[in-house]
Amino acid sequence: MSNTQIFHDSESDLAHKAGWLTKRVVIYGILILWTVICLFPIYWTLTTSFKLAPDVMKGNMIPWVDYTPQWRGWKSLGLSPDTIGMESTVREEFLKRFWNSTVSALCSSALAVILGSMVAYGLSRFSYRFGFMRNPDVSFFFLIQLILPPVGLARPFLVLYKELALLDTRIGLILLYTLTVLPIVIWIMRDQFQAIPVELEEAALVDGLSVWGAFLTIIVPIALPGLVAAFILSLVLTWNEYFFAALLTSTDAKTLPVMVASQTGSQGINWWSMAALSWAAILPLIVIGIVLERYIIKGMASGAVK
């Protein structure tokens, strides 16, 4: 008796189920296709850095199946297990560029977040009047910097920095990067501060804190996730910056993207070493992207949701 099925799905219900299944298949198909599109170049670069010339020529894709991975690319950078203990000029060079990139990205992002969040807080809480400029004008003045094309500033900066002896220094680069990410920080932080109720500060002021005290001890801790988001987004933009770095630095302050770009043209192409170099250049951001994805999305979404 237990095998007898009493209730049957009607024809229309079965059709619905089939339709649901095809929809699922299509959706996951698109998702997986796009994942492959996004991740394949990263995978390709990583695997190429372990290939020898014939492997590259044959277009072998899967390590240990198509070809045996070798440390060739990393050896040329001085970063493979057997060369890591030895002297290597390439590694020195690479580490110097890496350090330049790190310092200029971190410092400029920090500076932009400090200046930008102060401005954003001021604009979201008080009404200013400087001559004809009122709050909307002030905030327009900052956001218009986003539109400014880098080419418009590049040459004047080259001349100015030359006269100020700031050419090819990290400080010069940091100042310029701060300028380029400042509008984005202000834009993100203004949204963050507007979302915080004013009553919090009013309570703090009643309790005897000054405006700055309330800002630093009450508001900044609350807005910390937003600050981190703005910081990470600036970090991504400044780490990847190429245009100004290529024009304004030559030997001392050269950053990683410039190093990667300058390798491309010279003496044929060493596929494996280029792949290793590119991979090393993008690795920090891949890590940041995976670990701090939440903040990046928060930062970019802040303009979208009001």
Added chain:
Amino acid sequence: MSSDGDLLHVVTLDNITASRVRFGNLLKWGGLAFMIACFAVLGLSEAGAFPLEFETWRLGLFGYLVWATCLCMAQVVLRGEQGKRTLFILPGVLFVVAMVVFPLLFSLGIAFSDWNLASPDGRQFNGLDNVRQMWGDPFYWNALKNMVYYTLAIIVEYAIAFGLALILASEIRARKFFRVAFLMPLMLSPVAVSWMIGKSMLEVRFGPLARLARSLGWDSPSFFGSPEIARLTIMIMDAWTFIPFMMIMILAGLQAIPKEVQEAAKVDGAGPWRNFWEVTFPLMLPVSITAILIRIIFKLKLADIIINVTSGGPGGATDSVTSFIFREYRDRSNVGYGTLLAIVYLILIVVAITIFMKLVDRWMNPRYLK
């Protein structure tokens, strides 16, 4: 100074004595005088009328820094509580003024002069010659035309980004994994991307994409051979890096739409197609406009990929304005002319974006009153 319209009202009794005012004024004007003195000394030594020689203009920089600090301090000393508020935005303003206004004024001077770094004469004022040269420069107009094409490609990028965001917002498993994977291209530096994809994967003989194209029936794939295909390849590479950006913004917008609205439409008998076009899409318009606007701004700066992959070739077909001026600077050291081109570009951008925003404003407001 009134505090009308302040969100945060502060009432304090500032007890500003006469000596405090004197001290404040001393700071304010003393700083200014110091800066002017610095600039004057620099100018005089440049003209040779001052006994001391300066190698650099750093003195002027210090002068500006001293003045900026004095001005900030004077705000608090002179105006108490109101001054403390000004202090929030004053450092930012002073920084941007120093970094933008000076160089821009400077660049106006450069733009109207003949200044080739290779020539021994140095900088010479040549009036409107550069403008005339620009008028007759086919490569510049070509680059501007390319920028129009590149900007139009945003429509396709937007459609793809919207589709992906819709899928990500629907009920799927492993959403976090897909979100991270989709975000990845945005994190990569354009220079590394141009090597990884442009040079390596699109390599004609053994790049994986060339192989794929061959197996799909394209006998001799060449991604940078003809002008149209080269431009298309650049567009796709740029789209690859920036689609995640639009996708994330649209996704955030989608998640902010209350579920009830769509359910109500469903109850009223709207199918998924009508539901999308008459409920979701109109609700998403403001977000879409913001996303597209920011994307346009980033697109107008497009250069890194072009410089590194094609350097404008074949025959200038892929040149963006930025990459064109970059080469004008670096390869031909043509400072004056390049700067004029940059300024013209800046003016064009500002005009175009203002018109775009006005149009959007007019088009949106009558229908969706906020």
